[in-house]
Amino acid sequence: MPGRTLRQTKQKDAVLKALHQCDDFISAQDLHRQLLDSGLSIGLATVYRQLNSLADAGQADTLRLNGSQLFRICVDDHHHHHLVCEHCGRTIEIEPPDEQWLRKTAAEHGFTLHTHTVELFGLCPECQKA
Template structure:
């Protein structure tokens, strides 16, 4: 059996630290710009690769928002769900509906549940007040 080894590099560390510091969902372009502003010479393609790798191994969440793939480093390794502001990207982890409700809803439509994700999108209080 081949074990997948994840090498630790300076660039990988920089992406991981910047994603963790951002707190909310960000695009690869936003994270790349932030790294450049801090003096990093990391390329955009490298940022994309590192973010996708983090998502693939379960160390970061990823969602699609307004046609862009967005990433967020989550400290909690358990299954979780989010409220996401569609304007500023602010993110709050929330409790999902219970498993019984999920399975009952699926069964009512002739489905079985193999997995689920739940992301609620809207405007946070600050963005609502700014309108």
């Protein structure tokens, strides 16, 4: 449930601090490796649990890229969408299609819209050059 208050623990604080230091989306495995490299003793399952808890509370964004679940800290609490590089993971927040278009598209197919997620995947300019 977005916006709910989370119980603070040493592990949650460490995961949250490490996530704040990431500019782009990161996998639980890569964040876990960073935490271990910093000297913190924490299990991978704990990192997954804490990241998913942050995402459930609306404090972290999550998306799937190439079969991996990735996470990023939410810097603000407004609904937003992403343009994601499939190669390097670079992520840019974008403006979504307007609500009227979303509802019209859903209605054309007999759906009632409750929520939506828009993630656009492609190659960033640097990865296109490579």
